[in-house]
Amino acid sequence: MENSNSYSPYSSSSVDSTKPSPSESSVNLSLSLTFPSTSSQRETSQDWPPIKPRLRDTLKSLRLRQRGYNTALFVKVYMEGVPIGRKLDLSTFSGYKSLLENLSHMFDTSVICGTRDRKHHVLTYQDKDGDWMMVGDIPWDMFLETVRRLKITRPERC
Amino acid sequence: MDLRLPSKVLEHILSFVDSNEDRNSVSLVCKSWFETERRTRKRVIVRNCYAVTPEAVARRFPEMRSLTLKGKPHFADYNLVPDGWGGYAWPWIEAMAAKCPSLEELRLKRMVVTDECLEKIAASFKDFKVLVLTSCEGFSTDGLAAIAVACSNLRELELRECIVEDLGGDWLSYFPETLTSLVSLDFSCLDSEVKLSDLERLVSRSPNLKSLKLNRAVSLDALGSLLRLAPQLVELGTGSFSDKLDQEAVSKLSQAFSEMKELKSLSGLWDVLPEYIPLLYSVCPGLTSLNLSYATVQMPDLVELLTRCSNLQKLWVMDLIEDKGLQVVASSCKELRELRVFPSGAEGLNDTNVAMTEQGLVSVSEGCPNLESVLYFCVQFTNAAMVTIARNRPNLKCFRLCVMEPFAPDHKTQKPLDEGFKAIAERCKDLQRLSVSGLLTDKAFEYIGTHGKKLRMLSIAFAGDSDLMLHHLLSGCESLNKLEIRDCPFGDTALLENAAKLETMRSLWMSSCCVSFGACKLLSQKMPKLNVEVIDEHPLETRPDSSPVERIYIYRTLAGPRLDMPEFVWTIQKNPEIGVSHLAIK
Numbered sequence: 001m002e003n004s005n006s007y008s009p010y011s012s013s014s015v016d017s018t019k020p021s022p023s024e025s026s027v028n029l030s031l032s033l034t035f036p037s038t039s040s041q042r043e044t045s046q047d048w049p050p051i052k053p054r055l056r057d058t059l060k061s062l063r064l065r066q067r068g069y070n071t072a073l074f075v076k077v078y079m080e081g082v083p084i085g086r087k088l089d090l091s092t093f094s095g096y097k098s099l100l101e102n103l104s105h106m107f108d109t110s111v112i113c114g115t116r117d118r119k120h121h122v123l124t125y126q127d128k129d130g131d132w133m134m135v136g137d138i139p140w141d142m143f144l145e146t147v148r149r150l151k152i153t154r155p156e157r158c
Numbered sequence: 159m160d161l162r163l164p165s166k167v168l169e170h171i172l173s174f175v176d177s178n179e180d181r182n183s184v185s186l187v188c189k190s191w192f193e194t195e196r197r198t199r200k201r202v203i204v205r206n207c208y209a210v211t212p213e214a215v216a217r218r219f220p221e222m223r224s225l226t227l228k229g230k231p232h233f234a235d236y237n238l239v240p241d242g243w244g245g246y247a248w249p250w251i252e253a254m255a256a257k258c259p260s261l262e263e264l265r266l267k268r269m270v271v272t273d274e275c276l277e278k279i280a281a282s283f284k285d286f287k288v289l290v291l292t293s294c295e296g297f298s299t300d301g302l303a304a305i306a307v308a309c310s311n312l313r314e315l316e317l318r319e320c321i322v323e324d325l326g327g328d329w330l331s332y333f334p335e336t337l338t339s340l341v342s343l344d345f346s347c348l349d350s351e352v353k354l355s356d357l358e359r360l361v362s363r364s365p366n367l368k369s370l371k372l373n374r375a376v377s378l379d380a381l382g383s384l385l386r387l388a389p390q391l392v393e394l395g396t397g398s399f400s401d402k403l404d405q406e407a408v409s410k411l412s413q414a415f416s417e418m419k420e421l422k423s424l425s426g427l428w429d430v431l432p433e434y435i436p437l438l439y440s441v442c443p444g445l446t447s448l449n450l451s452y453a454t455v456q457m458p459d460l461v462e463l464l465t466r467c468s469n470l471q472k473l474w475v476m477d478l479i480e481d482k483g484l485q486v487v488a489s490s491c492k493e494l495r496e497l498r499v500f501p502s503g504a505e506g507l508n509d510t511n512v513a514m515t516e517q518g519l520v521s522v523s524e525g526c527p528n529l530e531s532v533l534y535f536c537v538q539f540t541n542a543a544m545v546t547i548a549r550n551r552p553n554l555k556c557f558r559l560c561v562m563e564p565f566a567p568d569h570k571t572q573k574p575l576d577e578g579f580k581a582i583a584e585r586c587k588d589l590q591r592l593s594v595s596g597l598l599t600d601k602a603f604e605y606i607g608t609h610g611k612k613l614r615m616l617s618i619a620f621a622g623d624s625d626l627m628l629h630h631l632l633s634g635c636e637s638l639n640k641l642e643i644r645d646c647p648f649g650d651t652a653l654l655e656n657a658a659k660l661e662t663m664r665s666l667w668m669s670s671c672c673v674s675f676g677a678c679k680l681l682s683q684k685m686p687k688l689n690v691e692v693i694d695e696h697p698l699e700t701r702p703d704s705s706p707v708e709r710i711y712i713y714r715t716l717a718g719p720r721l722d723m724p725e726f727v728w729t730i731q732k733n734p735e736i737g738v739s740h741l742a743i744k
Contacts, residue, residue: 049504049560054347
């Protein structure tokens with residue numbers, strides 16, 4: 001049985017459009033994002049494992065308490081080329097959008113997620129393994145758990 | 159000679175027939191039996207609010223006293239159904255207010271209930287007695303106040319896991335001093351603090367109060383005084399169990415608990431501190447139901463509690479109980495019927511894996527002969543364990559295993575979990591509900607299709623290889639009523655080939671699968687008695703037929719396509735190309 005399980009649970013929706021037939025068994029199982037909910041109570045909720053919202057919320061607040069963060073989560077933010085950094089409490093943001101808005105305001109320039117290009121400042125982060133990663137690939141909650149510091153890269157020059 | 163039973167006699171006979179299943183059979187005998195039955199049915203249950211119109215129900219059962227309704231599909235509990243999908247209670251309440259003003263009881267599950275709904279209930283049903291809302295949303299504490307102030311014969315008000323706009327604890331003060339009929343009150347899902355003095359007065363003037371479930375904001379101190387006022391409680395949901403109390407307060411609370419001779423069910427226990435666990439010892443021997451899902455108590459303290467619960471039939475607990483704790487359950491709780499173990503690690507609570515494995519469930523299956531219902535969250539599992547469990551407990555009726563690591567194989571043999579689920583399906587002949595997980599091939603579903611003849615509800619996530627999986631299930635499981643699937647790689651072919659089966663089921667949910675838009679249209683055309691709902695955030699008009707849709711929800715209905723769909727829900731009438739266009743849906 002050949003299952004090309006590229007299991008990255010939160011990659012963007014792209015179910016393979018080739019129709020699987022019983023004999024064919026290589027299917028790309030990229031899982032789709034949950035439909036963005038309008039209810040603020042569910043803004044950063046995941047849908048796996050299947051537990052009810054109340055239990056999920058209880059576990060979330062317990063986790064934050066256990067980690068001794070007292071629900072605050074301060075990380076250092078540097079703009080590439082600028083020696084003095086800032087400190088930011090990530091727990092005050094509801095998601096990537098508000099983080100980017102705030103950083104853009106703080107550093108007085110537009111900051112985005114995504115690949116480096118000539119025009120924009122791109123946000124990257126160092127995770128708990130010490131690797132530098134692109135911000136925005138993983139759900140916000142997971143990001144909060146793994147982020148250690150942030151860096152805003154300069155626009156590329158030719 | 160007229161051999162027909164006089165309707166008065168039939169009425170009298172039917173007054174002894176309580177079960178709706180039996181009443182449904184009675185109504186099929188002949189027209190006059192249908193008529194007599196429908197005029198005498200008091201308790202009406204509609205398990206899919208879109209399967210039939212409120213007017214039709216009200217017309218058929220004019221003497222209705224109790225109505226139970228269910229709205230959203232089960233996967234809505236896990237955020238898989240977008241907000242605004244539907245499930246509105248209003249049309250039902252409006253219809254009942256007009257046609258069945260003697261309605262006394264309303265039980266709603268997964269429905270959208272607004273303050274207007276609650277106000278309408280309060281204004282329309284003079285003898286309203288019971289309101290139970292489970293997993294509902296859309297209302298605020300103002301709506302509760304409306305119920306409290308107007309329903310002078312209120313017996314039960316239960317909010318189970320609802321999402322309520324909490325505007326404060328004042329609503330409780332609206333219960334009039336003349337209300338003395340309360341039997342059950344559950345406000346455990348609310349956040350705000352209610353006024354303790356109002357709560358105490360309400361409890362003191364409710365001699366029939368049997369069930370009281372407090373919210374987290376009720377302090378431990380307050381609990382003490384409430385228990386002293388209501389030692390007759392059969393069900394108790396405590397508030398927060400973590401305030402620091404002085405020695406006198408602790409011994410008073412202990413005394414209060416020991417006075418509760420009738421207590422059978424205990425829940426709440428938020429943040430319970432280990433040093434307060436002994437307070438519960440006196441009630442343990444009488445308990446038949448214990449819900450510790452919010453109690454992050456570690457294994458040693460849990461063990462102390464559970465060794466004393468020799469009559470326990472239902473236990474809900476976190477996996478902090480570990481295999482060791484479940485062994486204690488196996489040896490102490492011989493009456494156990496239902497076990498649910500929830501994952502404390504779901505939100506990263508435990509960075510290292512908790513010492514709970516498949517072994518815990520195996521122990522309980524060995525030690526508890528009456529075990530018939532299981533919900534078990536575990537990181538990984540083995541075939542051998544499932545085979546053992548099936549051999550120990552062929553009497554299982556409900557087996558829901560959630561292997562949290564998607565596609566996780568048997569962690570000892572690295573094989574798929576096919577053989578394990580085969581054993582469960584084969585040996586547990588009365589199995590009605592099954593949830594599968596872990597690495598599974600089409601073979602697993604072939605086994606389930608072959609053996610799961612009594613299976614009514616099946617949940618599947620991240621499994622299978624191809625359309626065969628769905629085909630096995632739809633063609634094999636004769637009693638299949640509800641099927642819910644997420645993230646599995648199929649299945650236009652199986653769906654279209656087994657279209658007729660779908661009319662024998664209540665509903666089918668598929669999300670993040672490979673069902674194409676074209677297949678949905680075809681199915682919709684082929685099966686007019688089904689509502690085929692495509693729930694998708696991207697506009698469908700411009701999509702090619704072969705493009706997969708995000709979610710489909712298919713259910714049988716007598717009511718035709720519904721008229722309250724939001725933008726992101728589509729059924730065939732929306733598409734003018736198909737030709738059935740005079741029903742213009744927004």
